[in-house]
């Protein structure tokens with residue numbers, strides 16, 4: 223590995239991330255960014271819960287400009303917290319937001335690189351696209367420099383550009399290359415106030431991509447802070463296991479500078495869990511491997527033993543320990559014993575989070591944001607309650623059609639917010655029912671699953 227010659231510490235308003243700075247937890251509002259008071263109220267709740275950075279969705283220039291009012295009201299309330307504008311794909315919105323936000327998140331998968339239903343790209347077309355991207359980033363960089371605004375290059379596995387999909391497929395390598403293409407342009411334009419994130423809902427992909435990014439940056443002799451997160455993790459224990467396995471295991475390897483635990487719950491629930499991951503694993507060094515026993519049968523089983531009465535700590539430790547011990551993917555069986563009692567359900571959730579053994583339907587659900595116009599938290603609970611027994615199916619519950627369809631990835635069925643209180647239902651990426659009232663949508667989803675022959679009774 224090359225000696226690190228450039229270790230960039232990124233300043234986001236009053237905090238610094240990277241280097242030996244403490245690893246910080248962050249979250250995102252799910253209010254309408256045009257609703258100044260509601261957004262400020264939620265930001266204050268997040269700050270009180272311990273969030274060190276707060277992100278808001280900015281769908282339009284109007285929303286980007288309203289960050290000014292949000293900031294002013296926060297200052298009146300004596301709250302100083304770095305605000306991040308999540309602008310995803312629109313250069314015009316990113317440029318407007320960069321004036322007021324402390325950091326702007328752009329997604330290389332769709333920033334300029336529009337979907338054209340193209341599956342092949344010549345070398346020439348690839349270069350042309352890069353020239354276009356470079357031109358647009360130049361303008362954003364000027365504004366960021368004028369306003370001391372940082373940038374997050376935020377790649378999502380579910381929204382890689384068609385160019386990247388053509389070259390690398392929907393892979394961890396594709397995620398890394400997508401970020402590196404943008405990093406190179408920022409570096410050529412001498413802008414270094416950069417944070418990088420590579421997020422996926424499938425934990426092994428998220429981990430592989432981040433390890434690649436971490437190692438390759440070191441080999442190239444530079445390093446920008448890494449923001450860790452498992453996207454669309456859903457809610458409850460399943461979401462916490464995915465986040466612990468993905469984020470906690472990387473922190474335990476000394477990777478990561480800021481983290482977001484995405485939950486389809488009230489955003490303030492994200493912070494204590496994120497803080498716990500940081501407290502246990504955020505030591506900025508590779509931690510010793512955990513103790514384990516091995517049951518050497520034809521399918522070797524890892525046995526993890528704990529003496530803990532803290533259920534959350536047990537969930538975190540066992541998720542991280544098994545993920546680290548099973549990096550090779552060799553072990554297909556896990557037994558967790560705490561205070562002499564087996565924890566079979568937790569073992570099953572961990573095995574499913576790592577794609578090793580599926581014992582229930584798999585759910586992916588976005589944490590929601592200002593684009594979500596239906597009650598995704600309750601609806602996800604209802605969908606899970608009615609369909610959890612459909613082992614082998616993957617069901618996505620997403621907040622909006624703008625990003626939700628791309629990011630529901632390879633789900634078999636999709637339940638996606640379409641407008642105020644309205645939902646669209648999908649069989650894979652094909653729309654089946656449009657604008658269904660949210661109170662009727664779970665039943666309609668079940669009807670579609672039945673019509674496609676994927677329904678089973680719970681007792682089957």
Ligand code: SF4
Nearest residue numbers: 588591621622625626
């Ligand atoms: S998919 Fe969910 S989190 Fe992502 S932009 Fe849409 S509503 Fe927001």
